[in-house]
Amino acid sequence: MNYPLWVVPYLGGPWVIGIVAIIHMFISHFAVGGGMFLAVAEEMAYRRKDERIYDFLKMHSRFFVIITTVAGAVTGVGIWFSIALVSPDGIASLIQTFSLAWAEEYLFFVAELATAFAYYYTWDKISREAHLKLARYYMVFSIMTLVIINGILTFMLTPGRWLQTHNWIDGVFNPTYWPSLIIRLLIMCAIAGMYALVTSSRIKDPHFRTAMVRYSATWLLPVFLIGPLVTFWFLHQIPQAALHNIFTGIQTSGVGNFSILARALYCSLLLSGTIILFAFFGPYLNPRGFSFRIALLFMVVGFTATGTTEWMRELLRKPFVVYNYMYSNGIRKTDIKEITDTGFLNKGKWAKTLAAATNDECKKGEVVFRYQCMSCHTINGYRSMKNLLGDRNEESLVGFLNMLKETDKEKNPYSGIMPPLAANQDEVKLLAKYLATINEKERQSNQAVGDRGGKGTM
Amino acid sequence: MVGDTQKHKSGGLMGFLEERLSLTELRHLAEKKKVPVHSQSVWYYLGGIAAILFMIMVSSGVLLMVYYVPEIQAAHASILKINSGVDFGWFFRSMHSWGANILIMVVMAHLFSTFFMKAYRGPRELTWLTGLVLMVVCLAFGFTGYLLPWDTVSFFATKIGIEVAEKTPLIGPIVAHLLRGGDAIGQSTISRFFVIHVALLPICLLALGGLHVFFVQVHGISEPSKFKLQDEAKKMYEKFFPDFFFKDILVWILAVNVLFVLVTLMPWGIGPEADPFAAAPAGIKPEWYFLAPFQFLKLVPPMVGPIEGELFGMGLLGLVGLGFVLVPFFDTGKSKTRSMIATIFGVAVLLGLIGFSVWGALS
Numbered sequence: 105m106n107y108p109l110w111v112v113p114y115l116g117g118p119w120v121i122g123i124v125a126i127i128h129m130f131i132s133h134f135a136v137g138g139g140m141f142l143a144v145a146e147e148m149a150y151r152r153k154d155e156r157i158y159d160f161l162k163m164h165s166r167f168f169v170i171i172t173t174v175a176g177a178v179t180g181v182g183i184w185f186s187i188a189l190v191s192p193d194g195i196a197s198l199i200q201t202f203s204l205a206w207a208e209e210y211l212f213f214v215a216e217l218a219t220a221f222a223y224y225y226t227w228d229k230i231s232r233e234a235h236l237k238l239a240r241y242y243m244v245f246s247i248m249t250l251v252i253i254n255g256i257l258t259f260m261l262t263p264g265r266w267l268q269t270h271n272w273i274d275g276v277f278n279p280t281y282w283p284s285l286i287i288r289l290l291i292m293c294a295i296a297g298m299y300a301l302v303t304s305s306r307i308k309d310p311h312f313r314t315a316m317v318r319y320s321a322t323w324l325l326p327v328f329l330i331g332p333l334v335t336f337w338f339l340h341q342i343p344q345a346a347l348h349n350i351f352t353g354i355q356t357s358g359v360g361n362f363s364i365l366a367r368a369l370y371c372s373l374l375l376s377g378t379i380i381l382f383a384f385f386g387p388y389l390n391p392r393g394f395s396f397r398i399a400l401l402f403m404v405v406g407f408t409a410t411g412t413t414e415w416m417r418e419l420l421r422k423p424f425v426v427y428n429y430m431y432s433n434g435i436r437k438t439d440i441k442e443i444t445d446t447g448f449l450n451k452g453k454w455a456k457t458l459a460a461a462t463n464d465e466c467k468k469g470e471v472v473f474r475y476q477c478m479s480c481h482t483i484n485g486y487r488s489m490k491n492l493l494g495d496r497n498e499e500s501l502v503g504f505l506n507m508l509k510e511t512d513k514e515k516n517p518y519s520g521i522m523p524p525l526a527a528n529q530d531e532v533k534l535l536a537k538y539l540a541t542i543n544e545k546e547r548q549s550n551q552a553v554g555d556r557g558g559k560g561t562m
Numbered sequence: 563m564v565g566d567t568q569k570h571k572s573g574g575l576m577g578f579l580e581e582r583l584s585l586t587e588l589r590h591l592a593e594k595k596k597v598p599v600h601s602q603s604v605w606y607y608l609g610g611i612a613a614i615l616f617m618i619m620v621s622s623g624v625l626l627m628v629y630y631v632p633e634i635q636a637a638h639a640s641i642l643k644i645n646s647g648v649d650f651g652w653f654f655r656s657m658h659s660w661g662a663n664i665l666i667m668v669v670m671a672h673l674f675s676t677f678f679m680k681a682y683r684g685p686r687e688l689t690w691l692t693g694l695v696l697m698v699v700c701l702a703f704g705f706t707g708y709l710l711p712w713d714t715v716s717f718f719a720t721k722i723g724i725e726v727a728e729k730t731p732l733i734g735p736i737v738a739h740l741l742r743g744g745d746a747i748g749q750s751t752i753s754r755f756f757v758i759h760v761a762l763l764p765i766c767l768l769a770l771g772g773l774h775v776f777f778v779q780v781h782g783i784s785e786p787s788k789f790k791l792q793d794e795a796k797k798m799y800e801k802f803f804p805d806f807f808f809k810d811i812l813v814w815i816l817a818v819n820v821l822f823v824l825v826t827l828m829p830w831g832i833g834p835e836a837d838p839f840a841a842a843p844a845g846i847k848p849e850w851y852f853l854a855p856f857q858f859l860k861l862v863p864p865m866v867g868p869i870e871g872e873l874f875g876m877g878l879l880g881l882v883g884l885g886f887v888l889v890p891f892f893d894t895g896k897s898k899t900r901s902m903i904a905t906i907f908g909v910a911v912l913l914g915l916i917g918f919s920v921w922g923a924l925s
Contacts (some may be wrong), residue, residue, distance in 0.1 A: 357652055357829065370826040378819045382812060390808035398812060
């Protein structure tokens with residue numbers, strides 16, 4: 105409410121962040137996992153004095169460096185850009201808390217980039233021992249970026265002791281920090297293995313190709329052997345209300361109410377299962393037949409699995425951006441009561457100015473909509489208001505919105521899934537007036553059908 | 563005696579199975595089968611995808627039958643119960659509905675790919691003809707299964723579909739009467755559609771599918787003309803087992819994966835219960851796979867010369883079908899002109915199918 109907001113029609117702002125973030129997540133996981141793969145495989149080449157592995161790593165590292173430095177950096181900036189426009193209050197709060205952490209992450213990122221370039225451009229120019237050292241440095245720097253950013257990402261779901269102390273160290277080392285760090289490292293190894301499968305499938309010597317395809321496939325094993333245990337640990341640490349949301353979603357999957365989190369979970373599990381089967385029947389049982397095209401398809405499955413798992417993780421903390429502290433629309437949990445009593449449109453620098461600039465009640469209602477609803481809903485696209493409003497008129501909308509103000513689950517079934525509406529009675533009416541303009545056409549056409557039906561039965 | 567003892571000693575479980583099932587012989591047979599490797603090899607996977615989807619349809623269909631009630635007052639409620647009252651009922655129902663749509667899409671793609679690769683030519687005419695009938699059986703599955711949930715859209719779409727079929731000269735009225743079990747859609751229709759869907763069509767499909775696969779085994783996998791004309795030394799083949807088979811498994815996993823993602827992210831819903839006495843809602847359309855003929859028939863004028871428009875339109879559609887039946891005997895590979903005519907015919911039908919379907923969906 106303190107900053108201007110970006111209105112993204114149909115798709116919605118959060119999906120802009122989501123799409124950019126999922127691509128970035130995949131590339132950054134690939135950068136860290138690939139760093140481990142390069143270091144371990146180069147160590148193997150060094151010990152065995154195997155020129156074929158060295159040749160393979162040269163080929164492997166070319167595309168690796170291009171994709172991780174260029175695409176990784178572009179999408180990384182893309183996340184900052186989109187998040188600042190779509191969820192400015194949320195990101196402002198995170199920056200205020202984690203300035204030092206982000207500064208450290210940036211330093212490691214610069215070191216990671218520098219070693220990546222040095223690694224690629226010094227092939228055959230420095231001694232093999234020195235080159236192996238560079239690979240190890242790259243691995244350490246890239247892991248360090250994860251060590252820091254993992255703290256901020258997990259903080260949003262489980263802020264832990266930070267809620268009392270407001271000390272950023274408590275925020276970083278929160279209850280899900282360790283399980284998340286381990287599971288991300290395992291996923292990173294798997295993604296590195298998948299990429300290595302793509303490059304291995306292009307090796308010309310059939311015997312060496314078979315060996316490298318099999319070796320690359322083993323990088324997928326740890327996540328499937330250790331992953332389930334760490335996931336169990338992770339789920340044990342998350343807020344019980346979030347777990348409850350999963351079970352409610354499973355029970356109501358067929359009806360479709362509140363089940364999106366459960367569906368993301370199903371998707372994540374199914375795709376992970378696919379990866380196990382694929383890895384077994386493909387590179388393990390039939391390494392000779394594991395072609396470049398199949399390897400690319402495998403990457404697509406891996407990308408989709410990572411995407412849905414990240415999506416599920418994001419959904420777990422709904423309706424908060426920082427669990428139990430700040431709602432996804434940027435309003436702090438502790439401010440709800442005050443706003444409900446004294447009003448929303450006289451709070452926040454930007455919302456207040458926008459509301460004061462017009463006398464049109466609908467436009468004032470739209471300001472409330474933009475700042476309180478649009479972080480999850482669009483007018484006629486994703487989570488479309490047009491669909492969700494049905495044919496409710498202004499009067500029934502006032503009743504519905506008053507229900508959304510309740511924080512008690514008995515009185516408001518959406519509590520725990522949506523942020524409570526923070527508005528006084530006048531603002532509820534303004535919002536209802538605006539919402540009634542969204543479904544006006546639907547109301548009129550339903551009315552017409554009703555009239556026709558009535559005449560028909562006469 | 564000595565031989566027997568040695569056999570038992572040699573294998574344990576594998577030896578036991580070997581003795582009874584001749585696994586080595588089966589393996590040799592599978593290894594002997596060759597799959598040509600060329601730029602269009604990707605189309606060879608479609609038959610396998612159709613087979614795996616059919617298995618999914620059977621297993622999910624059997625589970626649905628546990629709760630589905632083919633009775634006019636209870637059909638809709640039983641689907642609602644499956645969707646919301648039975649644990650993971652929604653999952654298997656969505657799998658059945660999405661699977662059916664994907665299966666028809668895959669079978670269509672398989673049909674057109676074999677058509678354009680000229681795989682219908684001798685000695686594979688019977689493989690082609692059984693494939694064509696299988697396509698019709700799949701469409702019949704779709705048509706009969708669509709009515710079973712007994713919601714408004716399925717009821718009226720079926721009503722219109724039967725009315726169109728009724729226009730077929732001579733047999734039309736008899737077929738329509740048999741399908742409906744009377745003059746109007748009611749309990750008899752739902753009973754008949756249910757029996758056709760869960761008993762008659764599966765038997766037809768198993769028998770025809772078996773024949774189809776048998777013909778593929780007898781004649782081997784067809785090779786496109788360009789590949790055939792290459793030097794023997796340049797031709798590349800891979801063993802069906804294990805090379806192609808393991809890749810086939812990967813493609814099955816991916817296909818099933820696509821199905822699961824659709825099922826979980828977009829579970830199949832159900833509309834309001836059908837009211838046979840209500841007026842048909844505006845804009846009722848059949849399922850996408852019947853949209854092209856539906857849209858085509860809508861465009862035919864009421865009278866074409868002395869012939870009734872719909873009858874004329876159906877005659878034209880019948881001729882297209884006849885073209886597909888006769889193509890192996892018309893284009894035997896001996897005449898370039900005939901081969902070209904067959905290709906043009908296929909392209910025209912494919913474009914017509916896509917064009918009319920899109921038009922029908924948008925209008």
